[in-house]
Amino acid sequence: MLSRWLHLEQPIVELEEKIDELKRFAASENLDFSAKINRLEEHKCDVMRRIFADLSPWDRVQMARHPKRPYSLDYIGALCSDWVELHGDRAFGDDGAIVAGFARLNGRSVAVIGNQKGRDTKERQIRNFGQPSPEGLRKAGRVMEMAARFGRPIISLVDTPGAACSPAAEERGISEAIAHSQMLMSRLKVPIIVVIIGEGCSGGAIATALGDRVLMLEHAYYSVISPEACASILFRDPAKAPETSQQLKITADDALRLGVIEEIIPEPLGGAHRDLKAMSVALGAAIEKHVSALETLSPEELLEGRYQRFRKLGDLDDPQATTAHLNGAPV
């Protein structure tokens, strides 16, 4: 069986095994190793800090794809009460790669849509590895329109390696579904908070990432193309992905610098998967902060602000404009 841990986590996992072993031995022999165990725990924290202070973009891609990484339903379960999932696009089917529904968050009723990945082989198939199909995006659109009708804020959790890649997705108009979802989100008169929680890759990600605020977890990535696909095109070698992950500027820091996101939500030491509870608290607090700020705006202000938020994104030379760059400082 494949390791559930990343290569970069190996020193941490080894220390944890050692600590567990000591604890078991202490218990079975009725001995007191607490001083030694404490020293090892401290050492483990040092090691983790050292490793996570220096993650490469490729490390972050691995973190975003970590088999233990919390998925949309994990956050919904940890953050929300009264989650009611809705199903189907009323035209063709129900896509497991996108969940959509209503729930209560901090007492407020909200719509939540999210890309959903599977944990085991069977669930991965049902979830299609988190790659939304046209019917998934149309289901999300249906729920978002309903949210707007009932005045409910929308929380969109993005975690996808890209849109569904298959003849079936093409036959049912994956392009149109992605395009339409973006246009729809630009017109809905309720606050929309987007959080890139893991992978934010390509058209499959931007399909549900048009919001008033776009936030990113610390180890998530956001990119126009997967590093592997980029490497295949540039070098005809997907193994060069570590290199292209650097060149494509896809980390949360890069996205913030490019003006593509408003805020980075820090993850617990070692990543979101090491402390779902702490991660959810931080995520919930960030969502709450932005939703309550947006709720003071009129629907017209909200739409204008959202339009202008994306309108200004781009980096080009406009001799007629007062500023050379349309967005913030170049990278």
Place this chain on the structure above:
Amino acid sequence: MSPEAAPVAARLEEIPANLVTKCPSCNTMLVTKDWLRDLKTCARCSHHFRLGARERIAILTENFEEWDAELAPHDPLQFPDYLPKRSAAQIKTGAKDSMLSGAATLDGRPIAIAASDFGFMGGSMGSVFGEKITRLFERALDEKRPVLTATSTGGARMQEGLMSLMQMAKTSAAVGRLREEKLPFISILTDPSMAGVQASFASLGDVLVAEPGAMIGFTGARVIEQNLRIKLPKDFQSAEFQMAHGQIDMIVPRAKLKESLAQLLSLLLD
């Protein structure tokens, strides 16, 4: 060379190289003059050759007046080899980037029109492309002009990374604004219309018109074949395939395209 062949060979050298054009689809040698008269389509198999952005606008409209010609690309990621590739494309096409837009008339009716140039880095959409398309929709809304776009593109421009991805959202939102007015948007899908562009404004036309044989889709056939280890039929993602699957409204040969567009605009506006 045989003595008999020598004079023939000598005469061949006098023939201009561009006198005939070979159809890549049926291999027929077409007389270039006739081929140009046929708007760069094959008289034998009706294969539609790709057109540059200026040619495209020229065959569809009159009185073209370019908008936003001064917009020039940057290099937001300092992406390796982006600048030399782009400079080569600029020299080849004489344009600053892959998108040409402006005002024109179509059978006398004022319109806003844009066309992408596949010859400029695969007609890819970066910041300049996205900005020009967004301004096209905004200005059309201001001046009450119907909008036509003709795409020929491989999708978003990888070398501008997230900035390219954001153009998908930006242009889709611009179509959303246009839709609040009674202004038609007709999207003309020419070979190829793929990926990030097809998954944004190009799919959002009130009417989607394709040229025969144009490849239209999101993920390229080769990528799907590699990922799923399957073999796809040759016509996968052709205009005819998309028509059969309900994804486009009509397929119109190039010679009839202008007439069809004028007819549609008239039905919606007059």
